[in-house]
Amino acid sequence: MPRRQSRERLSLRLPTDMARWLRREAGLRHTTVTAIVEEAVQKAVEGEKAEAFARAALKAICRAVAKDEEKAREFEKRMLAEALVDMRMSGNDG
Secondary structure, three states: OOOOOOOOOOOOOOOHHHHHHHHHHHHHHOOOHHHHHHHHHHHHHHHHHHHHHHHHHHHHHHHHHOOOHHHHHHHHHHHHHHHHHHHHHOOOOO
């Protein structure tokens, strides 16, 4: 059986429209505002981990492909620029 994580109570202020949305969404999902906020924070944490992994992988690939460190940095910049263009075109420039 998995061990329960300890919990900490937080107090936060949100814009009124966002707070309304959270309460309405919690009602629609038959869950709590806390559960929705926890899910959103978890997705943000996972996204940061995925981004860090992707950057590390990109650097490793650039170093493997390039003949020297300067070419690796140039290749990395080009690949990042292309990825940003792709994200913007897909509407995912979060």
